[in-house]
Amino acid sequence: xxxxxxxxxxxxxxxxxxxxxxxxxxxxxxxxxxxxxxxxxxxxxxxxxxxxxxxxxxxxxxxxxxxxxxxxxxxxxxxxxxxxxxxxxxxxxxxxxxxxxxxxxxxxxxxxxxxxxxxxxxxxxxxxxxxxxxxxxxxxxxxxxxxxxxxxxxxxxxxxxxxxxxxxxxxxxxxxxxxxxxxxxxxxxxxxxxxxxxxxxxxxxxxxxxxxxxxxxxxxxxxxxxxxxxxxxxxxxxxxxxxxxxxxxxxxxxxxxxxxxxxxxxxxxxxxxxxxxxxxxxxxxxxxxxxxxxxxxxxxxxxxxxxxxxxxxxxxxxxxxxxxxxxxxxxxxxxxxxxxxxxxxxxxxxxxxxxxxxxxxxxx
Amino acid sequence: xxxxxxxxxxxxxxxxxxxxxxxxxxxxxxxxxxxxxxxxxxxxxxxxxxxxxxxxxxxxxxxxxxxxxxxxxxxxxxxxxxxxxxxxxxxxxxxxxxxxxxxxxxxxxxxxxxxxxxxxxxxxxxxxxxxxxxxxxxxxxxxxxxxxxxxxxxxxxxxxxxxxxxxxxxxxxxxxxxxxxxxxxxxxxxxxxxxxxxxxxxxxxxxxxxxxxxxxxxxxxxxxxxxxxxxxxxxxxxxxxxxxxxxxxxxxxxxxxxxxxxxxxxxxxxxxxxxxxxxxxxxxxxxxxxxxxxxxxxxxxxxxxxxxxxxxxxxxxxxxxxxxxxxxxxxxxxxxxxxxxxxxxxxxxxxxxxxxxxxxxxxx
Ligand SMILES: CC(C)[C@H](C(=O)O)[C@@H](O)C(=O)O
Ligand SMILES: CC(C)[C@H](C(=O)O)[C@@H](O)C(=O)O
Numbered sequence: 001x002x003x004x005x006x007x008x009x010x011x012x013x014x015x016x017x018x019x020x021x022x023x024x025x026x027x028x029x030x031x032x033x034x035x036x037x038x039x040x041x042x043x044x045x046x047x048x049x050x051x052x053x054x055x056x057x058x059x060x061x062x063x064x065x066x067x068x069x070x071x072x073x074x075x076x077x078x079x080x081x082x083x084x085x086x087x088x089x090x091x092x093x094x095x096x097x098x099x100x101x102x103x104x105x106x107x108x109x110x111x112x113x114x115x116x117x118x119x120x121x122x123x124x125x126x127x128x129x130x131x132x133x134x135x136x137x138x139x140x141x142x143x144x145x146x147x148x149x150x151x152x153x154x155x156x157x158x159x160x161x162x163x164x165x166x167x168x169x170x171x172x173x174x175x176x177x178x179x180x181x182x183x184x185x186x187x188x189x190x191x192x193x194x195x196x197x198x199x200x201x202x203x204x205x206x207x208x209x210x211x212x213x214x215x216x217x218x219x220x221x222x223x224x225x226x227x228x229x230x231x232x233x234x235x236x237x238x239x240x241x242x243x244x245x246x247x248x249x250x251x252x253x254x255x256x257x258x259x260x261x262x263x264x265x266x267x268x269x270x271x272x273x274x275x276x277x278x279x280x281x282x283x284x285x286x287x288x289x290x291x292x293x294x295x296x297x298x299x300x301x302x303x304x305x306x307x308x309x310x311x312x313x314x315x316x317x318x319x320x321x322x323x324x325x326x327x328x329x330x331x332x333x334x335x336x337x338x339x340x341x342x343x344x345x346x347x348x349x350x351x352x353x354x355x356x357x358x359x360x361x362x363x364x
Numbered sequence: 365x366x367x368x369x370x371x372x373x374x375x376x377x378x379x380x381x382x383x384x385x386x387x388x389x390x391x392x393x394x395x396x397x398x399x400x401x402x403x404x405x406x407x408x409x410x411x412x413x414x415x416x417x418x419x420x421x422x423x424x425x426x427x428x429x430x431x432x433x434x435x436x437x438x439x440x441x442x443x444x445x446x447x448x449x450x451x452x453x454x455x456x457x458x459x460x461x462x463x464x465x466x467x468x469x470x471x472x473x474x475x476x477x478x479x480x481x482x483x484x485x486x487x488x489x490x491x492x493x494x495x496x497x498x499x500x501x502x503x504x505x506x507x508x509x510x511x512x513x514x515x516x517x518x519x520x521x522x523x524x525x526x527x528x529x530x531x532x533x534x535x536x537x538x539x540x541x542x543x544x545x546x547x548x549x550x551x552x553x554x555x556x557x558x559x560x561x562x563x564x565x566x567x568x569x570x571x572x573x574x575x576x577x578x579x580x581x582x583x584x585x586x587x588x589x590x591x592x593x594x595x596x597x598x599x600x601x602x603x604x605x606x607x608x609x610x611x612x613x614x615x616x617x618x619x620x621x622x623x624x625x626x627x628x629x630x631x632x633x634x635x636x637x638x639x640x641x642x643x644x645x646x647x648x649x650x651x652x653x654x655x656x657x658x659x660x661x662x663x664x665x666x667x668x669x670x671x672x673x674x675x676x677x678x679x680x681x682x683x684x685x686x687x688x689x690x691x692x693x694x695x696x697x698x699x700x701x702x703x704x705x706x707x708x709x710x711x712x713x714x715x716x717x718x719x720x721x722x723x724x725x726x727x728x
Contacts, residue, residue, distance in 0.1 A: 076558075090558045120489045120597050141505075141526060142559055149565050155530040158565030162505060162526060166519040192613070194440075194454045195506055201513050201522030225617040232596065232621040233484050249556070250614055253589040257596040 002036035005067040009044040013289025014299035015073025021301035021357030045075030045089035055092030074289035102269035104175035105135040109255035119260030134176040135248025169205040176242035177214035184239030190227040263300030266307035283307040297352040300339040328363035366400035369431040373408040377653025378663035379437025385665035385721030409439030409453035419456030438653035466633035468539035469501040473619035483624030498540040499612025533569040540606035541578035548603030554591040627664030630671035647671040661716040664703040692727035
């Protein structure tokens with residue numbers, strides 16, 4: 001029995017089919033590299049709602065708390081659009097983030113050389129791009145109370161609360177500074193301190209943490225709207241960006257789209273260390289459930305495979321194995337083997353989801 | 365005495381020098397087109413703080429309420445960064461927006477043909493781009509209460525409130541639908557209804573207003589993060605975008621940067637009709653105060669000149685004169701006359717702020 005436990009939650013849409021390929025990659029590491037995993041599987045999102053009337057059962061939640069890492073495919077789809085807010089597929093994912101206290105969402109935006117032409121941006125603007133967005137994931141307006149739609153003076157009022165404590169800001173700032181030290185040693189913090197007091201506190205605390213423990217890292221601050229502009233204008237100016245939950249949602253998606261290949265981008269959501277020293281962790285591709293192509297073998301499994309690579313690096317202290325996997329994916333791309341999302345290019349070889357998995361395993 | 369009154373607030377940084385050129389354009393319309401304006405001038409932002417210890421005096425506020433339109437240059441600068449939140453230059457602008465109840469911020473993102481190569485995006489992605497972002501400007505997290513930085517259980521907590529009433533959403537939705545009818549007849553509404561209840565209400569009310577009075581306009585909905593992605597990927601898919609104050613802040617700046625020429629983009633902020641039928645209105649360029657180049661005659665006055673063109677169209681019912689001015693600016697660009705921000709291109713003729721103003725007036 002392996003001491004490395006994984007809970008796989010394929011979810012909705014293309015989640016299950018891309019996760020099938022990840023399962024094969026996981027098995028490969030067990031067979032060939034002596035890195036065995038105890039893998040279990042369960043439901044999340046619409047799939048869980050269909051089976052149990054809730055997007056995440058208490059039993060699944062408890063299981064997620066016990067394992068070393070959760071691997072999630074994607075949640076959501078038009079089938080669930082009319083559901084009440086409280087049982088929407090997204091609530092399953094948000095509950096996992098909140099109850100596992102996964103406060104640091106790592107969203108690399110990397111432009112693969114072989115794919116730079118897929119970007120809507122000019123090649124010179126994005127080729128070689130490699131930035132890391134660290135998004136706070138367990139607080140802010142996503143979880144602040146009070147919230148809801150209320151009746152007030154004869155009309156409806158929609159309410160949400162953006163709330164950050166000093167401790168919440170400090171811990172995600174630390175995560176960003178730590179990452180920066182292992183990269184380009186620069187952090188840019190983004191908020192709207194010119195308009196929001198939560199942003200004023202954000203800037204203050206990031207500055208304090210920096211002065212106290214990370215003065216060796218270069219720190220700058222930018223308003224989030226200017227950040228959106230600068231990401232669009234010249235993204236290579238950034239190394240690590242740290243920002244709150246809502247700004248992080250928009251800015252990390254924007255950064256992802258700069259690379260032109262959403263089907264390639266993984267993410268990690270990390271919390272505090274558990275008793276065994278491993279952090280609470282959930283890994284998931286940046287792309288969504290893509291219901292329009294689900295079940296047709298067209299989905300690109302690379303983002304989900306690369307999410308497993310992040311798990312190797314951040315949960316299982318197997319950075320070299322992670323790099324091995326990442327390089328295998330890069331070699332497959334360089335050979336022109338492509339799923340439909342990356343296909344409209346000369347000399348490319350079309351591949352199904354399964355064939356893409358085959359190619360990665362062959363490269364390994 | 366003209367019955368068209370304008371209050372000019374040059375503000376900080378490059379505000380005064382670009383506004384000088386606008387003043388000359390305004391005078392030209394009086395002299396040559398019989399469109400006289402009663403122009404007064406006053407302080408806002410850091411300039412007002414320096415003179416009066418507040419970024420907007422009550423007297424200036426009262427004056428702004430009386431005139432037909434306010435023209436604002438820009439506010440802010442590093443000199444004022446350390447000021448308390450309550451007297452920062454931005455508060456002057458925010459007070460104008462709030463007390464004049466300028467709920468509809470019109471932010472066109474247009475790519476001038478002569479400038480398409482300045483974009484970081486590929487020419488084919490942005491050439492001919494013409495979208496209109498309608499941002500709610502007087503509510504949401506910018507103004508919601510409670511707000512502040514508090515001490516709680518021995519640590520600081522930063523708090524802001526996102527709050528929208530049905531009426532606030534409905535009126536900006538109407539503004540967007542009305543504009544769409546005079547353009548491509550399509551509106552895309554953006555929020556985070558999958559995460560925020562204020563977004564749930566936003567989507568509901570926009571849908572209701574559409575069904576009741578604008579069923580002839582094509583309406584779609586998008587989550588704001590997906591919106592940021594789609595704006596980056598293929599912005600020409602949009603005609604009018606309507607969104608809240610904070611999402612609008614980021615998304616309109618992102619859209620502006622797609623065009624590659626921030627120095628060209630105007631904006632209008634409109635409120636309810638006054639007794640004379642004209643809407644409360646404030647016009648300002650999208651660019652900021654650019655303190656690094658202030659006072660050097662390098663600033664591009666076009667965005668501010670085009671803001672006056674929007675005033676002609678939306679405040680003074682002079683759409684043809686607005687078009688005349690817009691076309692004059694386009695012809696100047698086509699001739700290659702450029703301020704420094706748009707200069708690194710072969711065959712361009714460098715121009716100072718003043719020379720750019722001269723060129724526009726000559727073209728008129
Ligand atoms: C699915 C949704 C709830 C989620 C979010 O808003 O956080 C997604 O957009 C993301 O970025 O992971
Ligand atoms: C200057 C600032 C307060 C303002 C805002 O956040 O609204 C600006 O970014 C804008 O978009 O007009």
